[in-house]
Amino acid sequence: MLSNLNDIELVRLFKEDKNRDQIFTIIVKRYQERIYWQIRRLVVSHSDADDVMQNVFIKAWNGLDQFREDAKLFTWLYRIATNESLTYLEQAKKKSSLSFDDMSETLSDKLHSETDFDEKKAVWKLQLAIQQLPEKQRVVFNLRYFEEMPYEEMSEILETSVGALKASYHHAVKKIEEYILNH
Amino acid sequence: MTNHHPIQSELSAISPLLAEMPKSTPFVAPEGYFNQFSNRILAKIEAQETEKEVLSPLLQSLKKENPFSVPPAYLQEFKVNDTPKEAKVIPLFNLKAVLNYAAAAAVVGIIATFATLLFSSEEKGTIAKASEETVISADAFDLFLTETESIEEDEIENFEEENQSLLVQMDANMVSEILSELPENEISTYVDLIKNEDPNTMN
Numbered sequence: 001m002l003s004n005l006n007d008i009e010l011v012r013l014f015k016e017d018k019n020r021d022q023i024f025t026i027i028v029k030r031y032q033e034r035i036y037w038q039i040r041r042l043v044v045s046h047s048d049a050d051d052v053m054q055n056v057f058i059k060a061w062n063g064l065d066q067f068r069e070d071a072k073l074f075t076w077l078y079r080i081a082t083n084e085s086l087t088y089l090e091q092a093k094k095k096s097s098l099s100f101d102d103m104s105e106t107l108s109d110k111l112h113s114e115t116d117f118d119e120k121k122a123v124w125k126l127q128l129a130i131q132q133l134p135e136k137q138r139v140v141f142n143l144r145y146f147e148e149m150p151y152e153e154m155s156e157i158l159e160t161s162v163g164a165l166k167a168s169y170h171h172a173v174k175k176i177e178e179y180i181l182n183h
Numbered sequence: 184m185t186n187h188h189p190i191q192s193e194l195s196a197i198s199p200l201l202a203e204m205p206k207s208t209p210f211v212a213p214e215g216y217f218n219q220f221s222n223r224i225l226a227k228i229e230a231q232e233t234e235k236e237v238l239s240p241l242l243q244s245l246k247k248e249n250p251f252s253v254p255p256a257y258l259q260e261f262k263v264n265d266t267p268k269e270a271k272v273i274p275l276f277n278l279k280a281v282l283n284y285a286a287a288a289a290v291v292g293i294i295a296t297f298a299t300l301l302f303s304s305e306e307k308g309t310i311a312k313a314s315e316e317t318v319i320s321a322d323a324f325d326l327f328l329t330e331t332e333s334i335e336e337d338e339i340e341n342f343e344e345e346n347q348s349l350l351v352q353m354d355a356n357m358v359s360e361i362l363s364e365l366p367e368n369e370i371s372t373y374v375d376l377i378k379n380e381d382p383n384t385m386n
Contacts, residue, residue: 021225028221036217040210050216057224058231114210123209126201146208148190170197177198 002026007073014064024064028057031074034147035081041142042085044110044131052088056081071156079157086135107131122180129179133172140165141172 002010002019003026014023035056040049059080067076092106108131111117111124118124130138139158143149144165151162158165195202362370 024228025221025225028224029217032217032220036212037208037210040212041208044210046210046213053220054224054227058228061228116209116211121209122204123207126204127209144190145194146206173194173197173201177200180200 008069011064011067011069011073024061027060027073031077032057034074035077038078038081038142038147039085041127041130041146042082042135042138043088044107044114048088048092052081052084055084055088059084072153075153075156079159082139082157086139089135125180125183126176128183129176132179133175137168137172137175140168141176144169145173 002013002022005013005026007027010023010027014020014027032053036049036053039052039056040046043049043052056077060077063080067073096106108128111127111131130141133141136158140154143154143157144151149157151165154160154165155162160168191202
């Protein structure tokens with residue numbers, strides 16, 4: 001059964017042009033939720049997350065032939081997802097000529113428009129705090145805090161040193177704590 | 184309560200407040216989103232592939248063929264060079280370049296100095312030439328002014344009279360001597376001229 005195959009075997013079959021649609025469907029179903037939530041925490045709204053999701057998996061389909069098996073498939077997909085999310089936010093900023101502060105305000109507005117939003121609740125307050133962070137710091141925080149990803153794996157995704165990631169996470173946590181205490 | 188989870192321990196160390204907060208995302212995905220996503224994405228990919236085939240069937244058929252080949256056993260025998268290549272050292276401050284620039288600047292400076300001197304000496308020459316033509320030095324001019332200021336009107340009149348009397352002192356012998364040298368017709372022409380100007384003269 002194809003769904004029992006590991007990532008390396010799936011990629012090999014894909015490259016051999018055997019049952020591509022079926023194999024790709026297995027890969028999508030295997031990682032779609034984790035990728036979706038990583039994107040959603042960055043872009044906030046579902047419709048934006050859906051756009052980015054589609055871009056990510058179309059890029060994955062187009063790039064899977066050249067994918068080198070020395071890296072993990074999930075790490076590769078996460079890297080595409082992070083880059084696509086940041087690109088999406090950058091394009092949104094350019095389209096509306098927003099500064100960084102304006103962008104975080106826009107993301108906060110999107111949070112406010114979410115169903116069941118209640119800023120008194122800790123989970124929403126945390127999300128508001130996260131949206132105040134610079135984009136890269138937000139990525140690091142989300143991967144470490146929500147995904148509980150090891151720094152070494154994060155370093156492969158973000159192509160940043162472990163030391164820099166640790167420092168970034170430390171600063172992010174401190175800023176979030178300060179926001180929560182003051183609001 | 185000791186926390187054995189390293190990520191949780193790390194969080195507790197940085198922010199006990201955040202470590203105590205519930206770790207959940209409040210976002211909600213639409214119902215059935217994940218069930219349908221794979222079908223939606225495949226449909227989109229199929230549309231993309233069809234579009235590529237329509238635009239260029241030739242390119243679509245070629246894309247999976249790799250024309251390149253690797254020499255036999257190349258990958259098995261491939262080795263990283265053990266001797267590290269010495270990195271090229273590029274000095275921040277290149278003395279040679281600075282000396283070259285200094286030499287060039289010196290040559291330009293010398294040429295500019297000569298040009299300035301030459302230009303200024305030509306100018307001086309022109310001024311000197313102009314000065315020669317005009318002759319008078321500043322001291323001489325000052326003296327002239329002083330002298331002319333001290334000359335009184337009486338002296339000017341006396342000078343004029345003296346000069347006139349000089350002419351009157353010419354005697355008749357001298358005049359007849361001069362006239363004898365002149366042709367007669369010229370003398371008569373001159374007399375006629377004088378008469379026309381002032382009839383009282385020569386009478």
